Amino acid sequence: MSIVNSEPAPRRKIRILIAKVGLDGHDVGARVVARGLLDAGMEVIYTGLRRTTEEVVRAAIEEDVDWVGVSILSGAHRVLLPKLRKLLDESGASDIRIMAGGIIPQEDIPELQASGVSKIFLSGTPIAEIVNYLVNETAHA
Amino acid sequence: MNIVKPSGTFSPASSEPGSNVASESARWQQEVFAPAAAGRKDRKKFVTDTGIAVEPLYTPAHLEQNNFDYMRDLGFPGEYPFTRGERPGMNRTDPFVISAYSGFGEAQVCNGRFKKLIEFGAEQILVALDLPTQCGYDSDHEMASAEVGNVGVAIDTLADVEILFAGIRADNIKRIGTLGNSIGPIVLALWAALGEKQGIHWSRYTVNLQNDPLKEYIARGTQILPPEPAAKLASDAVAWCVEHAPNWSPMTVCVNHINAGGAGSSMGTAIALANARHYIDLLLARGYSIDQVAPLLHMFPDERHDFFVEIANLRALRRIWARMMKEQYGATEAKAMALRTTVYGHGQEALAEPLNNITRTAFGTLAYVLGGASYVYLAGYDEAVSTPNENSARVALRTLQIIANEHGFTDTIDPLGGSYYVETLTAQVERQILDGLAQIEQIGGALATISTGFARRVMTEGAVRRQRAIDSGDRPWVTVNMWSQKPDVPNTAFRGDARAEERQLTRLAQVKATRDQKRVTAALAEVERATTEDRNVTPSVLEAVRAYATVGEIVDIWRRRFGAFVPSTDF
Numbered sequence: 001m002s003i004v005n006s007e008p009a010p011r012r013k014i015r016i017l018i019a020k021v022g023l024d025g026h027d028v029g030a031r032v033v034a035r036g037l038l039d040a041g042m043e044v045i046y047t048g049l050r051r052t053t054e055e056v057v058r059a060a061i062e063e064d065v066d067w068v069g070v071s072i073l074s075g076a077h078r079v080l081l082p083k084l085r086k087l088l089d090e091s092g093a094s095d096i097r098i099m100a101g102g103i104i105p106q107e108d109i110p111e112l113q114a115s116g117v118s119k120i121f122l123s124g125t126p127i128a129e130i131v132n133y134l135v136n137e138t139a140h141a
Numbered sequence: 142m143n144i145v146k147p148s149g150t151f152s153p154a155s156s157e158p159g160s161n162v163a164s165e166s167a168r169w170q171q172e173v174f175a176p177a178a179a180g181r182k183d184r185k186k187f188v189t190d191t192g193i194a195v196e197p198l199y200t201p202a203h204l205e206q207n208n209f210d211y212m213r214d215l216g217f218p219g220e221y222p223f224t225r226g227e228r229p230g231m232n233r234t235d236p237f238v239i240s241a242y243s244g245f246g247e248a249q250v251c252n253g254r255f256k257k258l259i260e261f262g263a264e265q266i267l268v269a270l271d272l273p274t275q276c277g278y279d280s281d282h283e284m285a286s287a288e289v290g291n292v293g294v295a296i297d298t299l300a301d302v303e304i305l306f307a308g309i310r311a312d313n314i315k316r317i318g319t320l321g322n323s324i325g326p327i328v329l330a331l332w333a334a335l336g337e338k339q340g341i342h343w344s345r346y347t348v349n350l351q352n353d354p355l356k357e358y359i360a361r362g363t364q365i366l367p368p369e370p371a372a373k374l375a376s377d378a379v380a381w382c383v384e385h386a387p388n389w390s391p392m393t394v395c396v397n398h399i400n401a402g403g404a405g406s407s408m409g410t411a412i413a414l415a416n417a418r419h420y421i422d423l424l425l426a427r428g429y430s431i432d433q434v435a436p437l438l439h440m441f442p443d444e445r446h447d448f449f450v451e452i453a454n455l456r457a458l459r460r461i462w463a464r465m466m467k468e469q470y471g472a473t474e475a476k477a478m479a480l481r482t483t484v485y486g487h488g489q490e491a492l493a494e495p496l497n498n499i500t501r502t503a504f505g506t507l508a509y510v511l512g513g514a515s516y517v518y519l520a521g522y523d524e525a526v527s528t529p530n531e532n533s534a535r536v537a538l539r540t541l542q543i544i545a546n547e548h549g550f551t552d553t554i555d556p557l558g559g560s561y562y563v564e565t566l567t568a569q570v571e572r573q574i575l576d577g578l579a580q581i582e583q584i585g586g587a588l589a590t591i592s593t594g595f596a597r598r599v600m601t602e603g604a605v606r607r608q609r610a611i612d613s614g615d616r617p618w619v620t621v622n623m624w625s626q627k628p629d630v631p632n633t634a635f636r637g638d639a640r641a642e643e644r645q646l647t648r649l650a651q652v653k654a655t656r657d658q659k660r661v662t663a664a665l666a667e668v669e670r671a672t673t674e675d676r677n678v679t680p681s682v683l684e685a686v687r688a689y690a691t692v693g694e695i696v697d698i699w700r701r702r703f704g705a706f707v708p709s710t711d712f
Contacts, residue, residue, distance in 0.1 A: 018712070023272035023288050025362015028402045031712040032604045038712075048708030049362050050276075052284075074272060079287035103526050105630045122628045124492055124621060126612050 014138050015043040016067040019056045021084065024074035025049055029101060029123055033069065036127035042134070053080060057087045060096050066138050073102040073123075077112065085116035097137070101125070163202035170197070186615045190446035190607070191407040193569050199561035207568040214460070214568075218554050219479070222463040224456050224567070225555040226513045227479035232551035238315050238516045239541045242485070244269030244294040245528045246641045247648075248304035251294045255309055257531060261538045265516060267349065268305065268319040269293035269528075275363040277324055277696030280645045289642040292528065297649045298689045302331045303338055311336050311346035316390065316516070318349035323365045325352035325378040327695055329391055330683040337687070349390040349483075349516075351441070352378050355416040355587055358706065359596040360398035365696060368591050370703040374678060376423040381679035383424075383433050390439055392420060393483055397443040401487075403604030404596070406444035406454050407570055411577025412587075412596055413440060414461065419587035421470070431470040435477035439515070445487040446616070448508045452557055453566035455482060455512030460567075461574060484509040486519040486541075492628035493620040498522035503540050510544050511557055517541060526630045597711055649691070656689040664688045669698050 018034040020027055027049055038044045045063050047056060060068050068088070070081060081100055088096050100112070101121040109120050118137070121130055174197055187195040196203075216222055219229030228235055241263040244251055255266055270293040273285035279297050280289045289295050296302060311317055311332075321328030332348045354371035357364040364371065375392065382391045394417040400409035417438060424434045442458050444451040462480035466472040486509060488501025499522045506519045519537040521529030529537065544550055557563040581590055590596040610616035620626045664685035671681040685695055 028604050034712040046710050046712045048710040075291045076287040
């Protein structure tokens with residue numbers, strides 16, 4: 001092994017936590033996205049169902065992720081997403097960004113973005129579109 | 142009688158009819174079809190969502206290949222093996238039951254909607270419960286925050302059910318009920334107590350429950366306890382009905398969510414049948430006979446991608462059920478072998494241009510009706526994105542009425558029976574289901590599909606395969622991968638009255654303040670004893686419900702006793 005490493009340091013892979021918050025039990029979309037991002041070379045962790053926002057924040061920090069991707073189809077997004085953003089910020093994890101997917105009305109998107117959610121993907125979005133977004137938006141990727 | 146054989150070159154007796162068709166259809170395919178199709182791009186992949194290759198033409202040769210035998214494979218409606226229908230007259234004399242699944246916000250508002258649905262012609266109402274109720278949390282629980290009344294109606298106590306059905310007599314409607322998958326004995330007790338409140342004997346109305354907790358771990362996600370005690374509690378509800386209300390339908394074993402989650406309808410049916418066997422085995426172990434138990438169960442098949450597979454799936458499922466009950470369980474009564482089916486008409490509903498979903502769900506529902514479904518629901522065109530409004534709920538009911546009454550769809554029984562294509566698919570789907578069931582038995586049955594991750598793996602792989610087929614265009618989807626349009630999620634998506642939660646909390650507090658607390662405490666103590674002593678919990682739950690104990694108070698006893706489920710983080 002050579003002492004002098006002339007190779008550039010390998011770029012860190014994008015790390016993302018896919019999360020289900022609240023009581024919504026529909027996680028097919030979350031799992032398909034998780035699998036798609038994994039196939040695209042990202043490091044993906046899934047929380048499993050029915051997590052509190054506090055649990056998601058803890059997992060995001062422990063796993064040192066770049067993104068939290070929240071899947072939500074029960075209509076609780078207007079409460080849970082801003083709460084998640086606030087808790088991340090209060091835990092010193094302002095650098096962890098949030099994207100969300102599921103069933104979210106267009107009318108709610110500006111309000112959610114104003115509260116610090118970076119991006120909303122409606123169900124039916126091709127995986128490639130999500131991959132492109134994350135690659136373009138993640139500083140180190 | 143002297144039969145004169147026809148003579149000459151046209152004599153049909155001069156060659157074997159089947160093999161003649163086989164060689165002729167091979168000739169047609171090679172010499173006529175193939176040259177015509179050569180050089181043309183396939184429009185799509187001709188393969189069903191369940192993985193069956195679809196041929197350009199079906200002939201009697203396909204029936205011969207499958208050793209088709211009319212009497213063995215089909216028989217007659219209302220007779221073994223019930224392929225052509227589980228009741229003698231089917232839609233001709235005894236049309237499918239026009240059903241509605243509905244629920245949102247508070248009981249009082251929901252009651253108004255139910256009355257409307259009945260006015261529109263709904264013959265059965267299944268109540269959609271909000272997520273806190275389904276997951277065993279009262280509206281004032283921390284986990285219920287932001288979810289009360291969101292995707293269904295909030296039910297904390299019997300008081301809510303009384304409001305929900307005020308002015309709607311339980312015996313004026315063919316069936317009433319709810320899902321209550323993880324709280325089966327509680328919803329059974331609530332609907333039994335409703336009859337008592339309305340002064341209607343249990344034998345005079347019919348309650349239908351989903352009460353199928355095992356598929357929650359696999360696909361739907363409202364599980365509360367570990368799977369084993371959950372299945373036991375669900376079977377408690379069925380056992381109570383065997384004793385007290387044998388005319389009820391306290392369990393609907395579901396393919397629906399398992400297929401929708403990615404398993405595909407054939408493997409989904411196999412998993413659901415394994416679940417049904419688990420419940421049945423629990424009930425037989427208590428000393429009931431298969432003839433007592435099987436008639437109380439029915440199934441909820443599902444296929445939303447391929448019209449003809451939908452028809453084949455229902456026909457194959459009835460045949461498999463009949464043979465399983467008779468040959469494996471030794472059932473002797475027809476009603477134990479004749480499987481009733483609940484279906485929920487879907488298609489590939491899209492978020493863009495939602496009115497097109499009316500067409501999709503109508504076709505999807507038509508296939509179920511042609512396949513002989515017994516209880517038929519139809520998804521609202523806006524259901525993928527919101528709780529259906531009154532208008533979309535009415536369109537759904539009217540579509541069912543049109544299918545039941547116009548076009549001659551229901552004039553003759555099993556109209557596609559004998560179709561070369563449908564009979565071939567029925568045999569192929571049957572083989573896929575039986576293969577799946579054999580795989581599940583090999584790993585140890587229903588509980589093993591959960592504990593080994595088998596079901597989850599099958600579903601994720603299927604969901605990823607479906608997503609790729611859509612992304613690549615192999616599975617055409619108008620407005621999504623053809624003529625694609627932006628999704629349109631209306632402002633009303635799962636958003637009720639913001640103050641409904643507040644009012645529900647006030648009502649719950651009032652009920653708690655005015656109920657006979659001594660009676661509640663004693664009743665809950667008895668639920669706890671029945672749970673600990675492994676008795677049927679239903680009688681004690683019924684007493685607790687009558688005393689206005691809350692759903693959460695009862696479920697907490699089970700949480701303490703059995704612990705909570707551990708969510709899987711696999712994907």
